[in-house]
Amino acid sequence: MNAPVAFPHLEVKGLTKRFGGLVAVKDIGLSVKSGEILGLIGPNGSGKSTVMKLIMGIERPDAGSVRIKGVEVAGWPSHRIARLGAGMVFQHSRPLYRQTVLENITLALLPDKLLRLFPDPAIEARARTIAERVGLSHALARRPSTLPFADLRKMEIAKAIARDPQVLLVDEPFAGLTSKETAAFSELITELRDDGRAVLLVDHNVKSVAVLVDRVFAMYVGERIAEGTAEEVMRDETVRRVYLGGRIETAARPESSFGDATPFLEVEKVNVFYGKAQALENVSIHVHHGEFVSVVGLNGAGKTSLFNAISGLTPYAGEIWREGRPLRGLSPAAIARGGIAQCPESRELFGEMTVRENLDLGGQHLEQAEREEQANWLFNLFPILAQRQGQMAGTLSGGEQQMLTIARALMMKPDLLILDEPTLGLAPVILEQISKALERLRQTTPITVLLGEQNVTFALPHADRVYVLEHARIVWEGDPNRFAAEAETGYL
Amino acid sequence: MSPGSLFVARVLSSRTVWISLAVVLAASTLPLYVSGYILGLLTVAYYFGVFSMAWDLLFGFANEVNFGPTFLIGLGAYTAGILDSLYQPPIAICIVAGAMAAVVGGVVLALPALRVRGPYFGLTTLVAVLILQNFVVVAAGLTGGEIGLTVPDVISIDDKVNYWIALGFMTASGAILFGLARSPVGLILQASGQDAVQAGALGFNVVKHKLAAFITSAFFSGLAGALLMFYLTSATPGTFVDVTIGVQVIIGAVLGGRRTILGAAIGAVFLIAMGETLRPLGDLATFIVSAIALVVVLLFPSGLLGLLTRTREAA
Numbered sequence: 001m002n003a004p005v006a007f008p009h010l011e012v013k014g015l016t017k018r019f020g021g022l023v024a025v026k027d028i029g030l031s032v033k034s035g036e037i038l039g040l041i042g043p044n045g046s047g048k049s050t051v052m053k054l055i056m057g058i059e060r061p062d063a064g065s066v067r068i069k070g071v072e073v074a075g076w077p078s079h080r081i082a083r084l085g086a087g088m089v090f091q092h093s094r095p096l097y098r099q100t101v102l103e104n105i106t107l108a109l110l111p112d113k114l115l116r117l118f119p120d121p122a123i124e125a126r127a128r129t130i131a132e133r134v135g136l137s138h139a140l141a142r143r144p145s146t147l148p149f150a151d152l153r154k155m156e157i158a159k160a161i162a163r164d165p166q167v168l169l170v171d172e173p174f175a176g177l178t179s180k181e182t183a184a185f186s187e188l189i190t191e192l193r194d195d196g197r198a199v200l201l202v203d204h205n206v207k208s209v210a211v212l213v214d215r216v217f218a219m220y221v222g223e224r225i226a227e228g229t230a231e232e233v234m235r236d237e238t239v240r241r242v243y244l245g246g247r248i249e250t251a252a253r254p255e256s257s258f259g260d261a262t263p264f265l266e267v268e269k270v271n272v273f274y275g276k277a278q279a280l281e282n283v284s285i286h287v288h289h290g291e292f293v294s295v296v297g298l299n300g301a302g303k304t305s306l307f308n309a310i311s312g313l314t315p316y317a318g319e320i321w322r323e324g325r326p327l328r329g330l331s332p333a334a335i336a337r338g339g340i341a342q343c344p345e346s347r348e349l350f351g352e353m354t355v356r357e358n359l360d361l362g363g364q365h366l367e368q369a370e371r372e373e374q375a376n377w378l379f380n381l382f383p384i385l386a387q388r389q390g391q392m393a394g395t396l397s398g399g400e401q402q403m404l405t406i407a408r409a410l411m412m413k414p415d416l417l418i419l420d421e422p423t424l425g426l427a428p429v430i431l432e433q434i435s436k437a438l439e440r441l442r443q444t445t446p447i448t449v450l451l452g453e454q455n456v457t458f459a460l461p462h463a464d465r466v467y468v469l470e471h472a473r474i475v476w477e478g479d480p481n482r483f484a485a486e487a488e489t490g491y492l
Numbered sequence: 493m494s495p496g497s498l499f500v501a502r503v504l505s506s507r508t509v510w511i512s513l514a515v516v517l518a519a520s521t522l523p524l525y526v527s528g529y530i531l532g533l534l535t536v537a538y539y540f541g542v543f544s545m546a547w548d549l550l551f552g553f554a555n556e557v558n559f560g561p562t563f564l565i566g567l568g569a570y571t572a573g574i575l576d577s578l579y580q581p582p583i584a585i586c587i588v589a590g591a592m593a594a595v596v597g598g599v600v601l602a603l604p605a606l607r608v609r610g611p612y613f614g615l616t617t618l619v620a621v622l623i624l625q626n627f628v629v630v631a632a633g634l635t636g637g638e639i640g641l642t643v644p645d646v647i648s649i650d651d652k653v654n655y656w657i658a659l660g661f662m663t664a665s666g667a668i669l670f671g672l673a674r675s676p677v678g679l680i681l682q683a684s685g686q687d688a689v690q691a692g693a694l695g696f697n698v699v700k701h702k703l704a705a706f707i708t709s710a711f712f713s714g715l716a717g718a719l720l721m722f723y724l725t726s727a728t729p730g731t732f733v734d735v736t737i738g739v740q741v742i743i744g745a746v747l748g749g750r751r752t753i754l755g756a757a758i759g760a761v762f763l764i765a766m767g768e769t770l771r772p773l774g775d776l777a778t779f780i781v782s783a784i785a786l787v788v789v790l791l792f793p794s795g796l797l798g799l800l801t802r803t804r805e806a807a
Contacts, residue, residue, distance in 0.1 A: 090689075093690050117675045118676070119676055
């Protein structure tokens with residue numbers, strides 16, 4: 001056994017990456033020693049995945065240094081970084097579907113040479129050893145498409161460790177796995193660390209990686225906000241504020257105050273699969289006429305899948321009713337025309353059209369006068385849009401685009417407005433403006449709202465009722481006032 | 493057992509190889525009992541088979557759509573033809589020069605094109621064809637322009653000899669391309685085509701492997717183009733460079749089965765044979781052949797051979 005190395009296997013200093021005007025990663029510095037697991041955590045859009053891509057050479061840093069085993073690799077192409085001794089376990093990858101699992105692992109062991117024309121039995125033997133190590137011996141001759149999801153992840157780990165990298169990057173190791181599978185994976189990653197590797201785990205929250213990591217590095221909108229043991233980071237004030245917000249004033253109306261016999265929307269035991277990964281598992285929720293319901297959950301919990309199922313955009317098992325009538329069988333367009341308007345996470349504005357044209361498209365089915373009136377009401381709700389009427393939607397700031405997305409959906413005069421992560425990537429001051437608009441909407445109109453959020457501070461104040469979605473399942477339902485006491489610890 | 497002999501043993505145990513060998517043997521006996529007309533037709537078809545196989549290496553394995561196979565074919569044919577008409581060196585030298593010209597042209601084209609992402613690689617290759625076609629017309633003094641270039645030499649005037657040369661060439665090219673595709677480098681190439689980011693993170697220089705595939709594809713396209721030039725003895729932009737010729741090469745490969753190499757040859761030969769069989773129908777023939785190609789591509793995206801291998805794998 002080698003003695004532990006004195007210098008860190010992975011050392012990052014002053015790392016910065018800009019995408020256009022957006023600073024995705026700002027002056028990040030971290031180091032991972034041999035035999036250590038560092039958890040890099042942050043909410044959606046915090047830049048943690050970009051940091052990993054910068055280390056692996058998939059993206060090129062604008063500034064800063066990345067040292068692997070003491071060698072400066074910033075700006076290198078990823079194949080050179082890989083050969084120096086870094087490996088990455090991808091969350092989503094496209095394996096070779098026509099080849100067997102063994103061939104897929106063999107691939108990762110091949111030298112990067114053009115004249116390797118004959119297979120080498122020694123390489124194949126080594127691939128078998130690696131497969132055994134990750135627990136895939138039973139599936140060597142199968143094709144990836146026939147494997148269960150957990151085995152596919154094992155194959156990805158096998159590929160990443162094939163060249164025996166001293167620095168191992170793992171992207172969301174437990175996404176889509178059951179708790180039993182998660183335990184097996186934790187054990188495997190711990191073993192890999194105990195071999196003397198430096199391991200960097202990227203995930204959304206501390207909780208999911210707490211048992212595994214030696215240290216945690218927390219990021220928010222591209223910057224470092226905390227660093228330390230899992231307990232220290234969970235206690236950190238900034239981290240708590242980012243994930244949970246400060247003290248939250250709620251104004252929930254009791255569920256009994258909605259006197260409808262049949263709720264406006266009922267989702268019953270809905271299951272959604274993407275290939276082998278289960279995005280929703282027996283999810284049941286209901287929304288009353290005029291109610292404001294928030295579904296909170298981290299990125300990947302299944303919020304978007306739930307909304308897409310309701311809007312008819314994704315196939316599902318189970319039932320979804322609108323005012324007692326099933327929505328199944330209706331096209332997405334029919335569901336939208338019927339008054340269920342979704343504001344997608346990705347906004348989907350017409351960037352080459354003006355603000356006004358975007359709004360008019362939303363209100364196409366309205367009479368001229370009615371459209372005018374609705375637009376004026378919306379300009380009242382979002383005054384900034386009135387000033388921007390003639391501007392191209394693509395040139396608006398992120399916050400203005402989000403307001404326009406909501407306004408365009410409201411032009412349809414929907415009965416139910418579905419908002420999917422409206423806060424994504426927005427600065428706190430903008431959140432406040434959108435938050436105020438939602439409050440006015442709630443108080444002055446009979447509209448029903450279903451909001452999906454990972455930002456609890458934003459999701460709770462308006463909500464009458466809250467659902468917590470975690471790993472494809474609803475794990476909590478209740479009054480927002482009880483959220484802090486009952487669900488908060490599980491969320492961080 | 494050395495890795496090489498182990499590989500040979502593995503190849504010899506493959507059913508595909510034995511079936512192909514049997515088909516080639518049967519095809520080699522054709523000159524004994526079919527007409528010179530059919531032999532001539534098949535001779536051309538076999539060269540198209542090589543064009544399609546070389547194209548499938550890029551599309552099926554490197555996942556790059558080369559809309560300009562005729563850029564490479566045309567470079568090979570015209571270089572060999574011009575060299576022969578100007579200086580009359582031995583034909584072998586002309587043919588090798590044609591293949592080399594295609595390789596050089598391919599590298600010049602691929603180096604910048606492989607760095608751009610998405611559909612731009614395909615568009616670049618398409619533009620290359622148009623440039624070559626225009627060059628042939630503009631430099632008519634050298635290339636014969638629209639009227640055509642005629643070479644003073646032929647490899648043989650015997651139909652049977654020409655047929656066997658084409659068959660032998662297609663068999664050898666097919667064996668090399670098929671072997672490459674199934675070899676460890678072929679595996680790396682497929683991985684680069686399927687998920688370039690991950691292939692890079694596994695330590696593979698994706699651009700290097702795709703460039704090598706492009707060079708290989710260019711070499712066989714150019715070689716086949718030069719050989720076809722000396723069989724037909726004349727070339728016009730319409731027979732060697734035009735986009736419609738390229739489309740035929742592409743349809744042949746897709747029809748036969750993507751990612752199979754051998755399927756591409758079957759598809760190309762099938763296309764030419766069908767076109768000729770239906771020739772009495774006039775313009776309708778093109779329509780019928782296109783319709784068949786469309787139906788196969790829509791209903792069986794894995795192509796004729798892909799369909800066969802899939803049923804076998806399922807069994």
